[in-house]
Amino acid sequence: xxxxxxxxxxxxxxxxxxxxxxxxxxxxxxxxxxxxxxxxxxxxxxxxxxxxxxxxxxxxxxxxxxxxxxxxxxxxxxxxxxxxxxxxxxxxxxxxxxxxxxxxxxxxxxxxxxxxxxxxxxxxxxxxxxxxxxxxxxxxxxxxxxxxxxxxxxxxxxxxxxxxxxxxxxxxxxxxxxxxxxxxxxxxxxxxxxxxxxxxxxxxxxxxxxxxxxxxxxxxxxxxxxxxxxxxxxxxxxxxxxxxxxxxxxxxxxxxxxxxxxxxxxxxxxxxxxxxxxxxxxxxxxxxxxxxxxxxxxxxxxxxxxxxxxxxxxxxxxxxxxxxxxxxxxxxxxxxxxxxxxxxxxxxxxxxxxxxxxxxxxxxxxxxxxxxxxxxxxxxxxxxxxxxxxxxxxxxxxxxxxxxxxxxxxxxxxxxxxxxxxxxxxxxxxxxxxxxxxxxxxxxxxxxxxxxxxxxxxxxxxxxxx
Numbered sequence: 001x002x003x004x005x006x007x008x009x010x011x012x013x014x015x016x017x018x019x020x021x022x023x024x025x026x027x028x029x030x031x032x033x034x035x036x037x038x039x040x041x042x043x044x045x046x047x048x049x050x051x052x053x054x055x056x057x058x059x060x061x062x063x064x065x066x067x068x069x070x071x072x073x074x075x076x077x078x079x080x081x082x083x084x085x086x087x088x089x090x091x092x093x094x095x096x097x098x099x100x101x102x103x104x105x106x107x108x109x110x111x112x113x114x115x116x117x118x119x120x121x122x123x124x125x126x127x128x129x130x131x132x133x134x135x136x137x138x139x140x141x142x143x144x145x146x147x148x149x150x151x152x153x154x155x156x157x158x159x160x161x162x163x164x165x166x167x168x169x170x171x172x173x174x175x176x177x178x179x180x181x182x183x184x185x186x187x188x189x190x191x192x193x194x195x196x197x198x199x200x201x202x203x204x205x206x207x208x209x210x211x212x213x214x215x216x217x218x219x220x221x222x223x224x225x226x227x228x229x230x231x232x233x234x235x236x237x238x239x240x241x242x243x244x245x246x247x248x249x250x251x252x253x254x255x256x257x258x259x260x261x262x263x264x265x266x267x268x269x270x271x272x273x274x275x276x277x278x279x280x281x282x283x284x285x286x287x288x289x290x291x292x293x294x295x296x297x298x299x300x301x302x303x304x305x306x307x308x309x310x311x312x313x314x315x316x317x318x319x320x321x322x323x324x325x326x327x328x329x330x331x332x333x334x335x336x337x338x339x340x341x342x343x344x345x346x347x348x349x350x351x352x353x354x355x356x357x358x359x360x361x362x363x364x365x366x367x368x369x370x371x372x373x374x375x376x377x378x379x380x381x382x383x384x385x386x387x388x389x390x391x392x393x394x395x396x397x398x399x400x401x402x403x404x405x406x407x408x409x410x411x412x413x414x415x416x417x418x419x420x421x422x423x424x425x426x427x428x429x430x431x432x433x434x435x436x437x438x439x440x441x442x443x444x445x446x447x448x449x450x451x452x453x454x455x456x457x458x459x460x461x462x463x464x465x466x
Contacts, residue, residue, distance in 0.1 A: 034057070039067055052065070098117045144327045147318075169283075174360055182240075190238055190278060201243035234275075239279055347378075
């Protein structure tokens with residue numbers, strides 16, 4: 001879409017000349033003869049740049065600049081000035097104008113300046129969009145759930161966001177610890193600064209100190225250049241130390257020093273560096289037990305445990321599954337590019353009966369897979385992984401080894417099982433069974449016929465009616 005440029009000049013002929021030359025480059029123009037008229041026409045949603053004379057009757061260019069920046073701080077404004085007002089123009093640049101152009105001017109000079117200003121404006125708008133997208137992706141709205149167990153988590157996040165207190169997130173793998181850590185950062189005064197995530201369990205023991213604190217050239221074999229560490233990268237922001245329970249004892253002492261003194265020394269350097277980094281740590285281990293086993297420093301545990309937040313397992317907040325399923329469905333459909341709008345009650349019932357050993361991560365993967373295989377506009381029980389239907393909610397060793405050579409037959413078996421259960425529960429009343437399964441009665445009738453299910457007052461799978 002062509003950029004729109006607002007031209008403000010009380011000299012009508014000059015304004016028309018500017019407008020014609022700018023329009024020849026493919027831009028849209030709006031011409032105003034005064035600052036007052038320009039303020040009435042100004043709309044930050046449609047105007048991409050303002051070019052204005054500095055000296056005009058009534059409100060001058062300086063006043064116009066200040067009023068525009070009050071409405072749209074990132075709006076680029078270019079001022080046109082006579083030699084006599086050059087000093088004023090320089091002051092305007094200090095106050096936020098993009099640039100100034102002196103009269104008399106060459107049209108190529110103005111066009112080159114406008115193109116630079118538009119590129120800057122586009123970049124600033126894109127940065128603002130990305131910031132908004134990141135905050136939306138990692139803000140409070142990503143903390144989905146209304147169960148009492150999870151409401152407490154949300155309350156605690158709200159309590160600790162504005163402080164610089166160290167936070168320790170505990171819970172099983174897949175419970176969303178990094179999501180919570182990012183929500184804390186995005187809703188804190190540090191949100192415009194870096195969020196640096198480090199998986200302590202994924203870094204080899206011999207490299208973790210260098211990874212966290214950096215090193216100087218020649219500090220060890222392979223250190224061919226200076227390197228900044230992750231703490232330095234997170235200066236004034238937040239560092240997320242995931243799986244901190246796996247950190248070697250030797251490195252734990254250095255983490256303790258950072259927490260106590262806000263300083264560290266890069267590997268091989270005798271120079272102390274100061275850092276202002278907020279620490280959010282996470283673990284799925286029982287750190288108190290690790291302290292008792294002498295595998296985790298007691299003093300570091302107490303430094304980390306300033307504000308503990310325990311994340312509940314998904315099996316302890318099953319009432320949140322419908323909202324979580326819809327939340328993950330939205331992201332899956334956007335990523336995969338497939339129109340699936342909901343989850344049937346029968347599928348939700350199956351998900352609620354499963355114990356989710358992989359927690360939120362497993363649920364998200366389940367929804368993504370279901371979106372891929374779904375044939376209709378909703379996720380039904382036949383779209384779900386077989387893992388959800390194994391006895392006890394877990395896959396048996398036999399099922400883990402088994403592979404079907406007829407997927408349609410296997411899906412029909414699962415579908416038939418659910419229909420039979422619904423019919424037994426409703427004593428063979430198809431309208432009630434259809435409601436229980438989240439489908440209409442006609443759809444159920446077709447499935448019953450297709451699967452060879454005989455119905456009297458009870459239901460059976462093709463065998464004589466019970």
